[in-house]
Amino acid sequence: MTLRVTEVASSGDKDAFLRVPHLVFAHDRNWVAPLDLERREHFDPKKNPYFQHAEVQLFIAYDNDRPVGRISAQVDRLRLEHHPDASGQFGFLDAVDDRKVFAALVQSAEAWLAAKGMKSVHGPFNFSINDEMGLLIQGFDTPPSMMMGHALPYYARHVEVQGYAKAKDVFAYDYDGLKPLPRAMQAMVDKIKASGDLAIRPLSKKNLDRDLAIIIDVFNDAWSANWGFVPMTREEITALGKNLRMLVGEQYISIASYKGEPAAMAVSLPNLNDWIRDLDGKLLPLGWAKLIWRMMVKPPSSVRMPLMGVRRNYHGTAIGSALALAVIDAVRSYHLCRGTKRAELSWILEDNMPMRRMIEALGGVPYKTYRIYEKVLA
Numbered sequence: 001m002t003l004r005v006t007e008v009a010s011s012g013d014k015d016a017f018l019r020v021p022h023l024v025f026a027h028d029r030n031w032v033a034p035l036d037l038e039r040r041e042h043f044d045p046k047k048n049p050y051f052q053h054a055e056v057q058l059f060i061a062y063d064n065d066r067p068v069g070r071i072s073a074q075v076d077r078l079r080l081e082h083h084p085d086a087s088g089q090f091g092f093l094d095a096v097d098d099r100k101v102f103a104a105l106v107q108s109a110e111a112w113l114a115a116k117g118m119k120s121v122h123g124p125f126n127f128s129i130n131d132e133m134g135l136l137i138q139g140f141d142t143p144p145s146m147m148m149g150h151a152l153p154y155y156a157r158h159v160e161v162q163g164y165a166k167a168k169d170v171f172a173y174d175y176d177g178l179k180p181l182p183r184a185m186q187a188m189v190d191k192i193k194a195s196g197d198l199a200i201r202p203l204s205k206k207n208l209d210r211d212l213a214i215i216i217d218v219f220n221d222a223w224s225a226n227w228g229f230v231p232m233t234r235e236e237i238t239a240l241g242k243n244l245r246m247l248v249g250e251q252y253i254s255i256a257s258y259k260g261e262p263a264a265m266a267v268s269l270p271n272l273n274d275w276i277r278d279l280d281g282k283l284l285p286l287g288w289a290k291l292i293w294r295m296m297v298k299p300p301s302s303v304r305m306p307l308m309g310v311r312r313n314y315h316g317t318a319i320g321s322a323l324a325l326a327v328i329d330a331v332r333s334y335h336l337c338r339g340t341k342r343a344e345l346s347w348i349l350e351d352n353m354p355m356r357r358m359i360e361a362l363g364g365v366p367y368k369t370y371r372i373y374e375k376v377l378a
Helices: 012-026 036-040 077-082 099-115 154-161 184-192 205-222 234-247 272-276 287-297 318-338 352-359
Strands: 001-008 056-061 068-077 087-095 119-122 135-138 165-176 198-202 253-258 261-270 302-310 342-349 365-376
Touching: 001 099, 012 036, 012 056, 012 068, 012 087, 036 056, 056 077, 056 099, 068 077, 068 099, 087 099, 087 154, 099 119, 099 154, 135 154, 154 365, 165 352, 198 318, 205 234, 205 253, 205 261, 205 302, 253 318, 261 272, 261 318, 272 287, 302 318, 318 352, 342 352, 342 365
Parallel strands: 087 119, 302 342
Antiparallel strands: 001 056, 056 068, 068 087, 119 365, 135 365, 165 342, 165 365, 198 253, 253 261, 261 302
């Protein structure tokens, strides 16, 4: 093997960077190729607002002229404002099963981060905690849900050999929507509804900007004390709004007000991977037609709930629990009526025990584990 790692500098390098997962996962029936168009926009500084507050360098490993691995290194100034720990991040780590390839990629990312003054590194983040995050370490036998990563079992071994240790685990829960709320939980929801203080409604696309502001305001408040939290910028919220307008029906999202004030929300997304699995990332020449037909004609076989939040002043209270259950149940009921019975609730921090207990009481089962690693740079 003649191994070299280079910075991605040309359009040809970018093409090779995007092609690496297709080579690595060529024989993995559970990998779902992301849409090439979406990935190109994600890496485009002109289209992804993440680049407004972060500096990124992409690397690709070649064996002679054959791409065999990739990685990103990034310094997120917004994250450092909220977590002033001089820690950079790595992401988009994919490579063939070769210790030397992983070592060369990781060391290239570390050297770049060290040159930027970083003292430690966390990852993987693709690019931030508000995107795909974590390395899959358990649950390889099923396809990933939308905006969740996939990996092969050897990834973790090669990363850990490079001196990385666990920083945090997060779980993806499989949830059977056919299971009704347990009696005690249903009683909590019925009680708060009967009080007249609770109002639940779906998203209004006519008033998308207003509702998006409510969702993000609740999210930023509810999640602000969570490990690794980074708020979304106005530009990132605008980009999210464009995606929501295209992807979801109004009742995919539930907003709850308590005593006239927005207090909780739940956001679900169609599991796009169900619809694109056989497209190999290509929308041309016929992929567009297949995807649009599937989106219009048949409901997704599963959905993902990436966001659920209750304002912090209700955390640890019966009202807070009832609010969470109410917005989750509103979304669940809508999808059941459309014939979608399964949901993934992800991701959930390993030490977020109130949320984990609630999901497990609802019948949710943790079926995938993702790990964030950390390392002190010498």
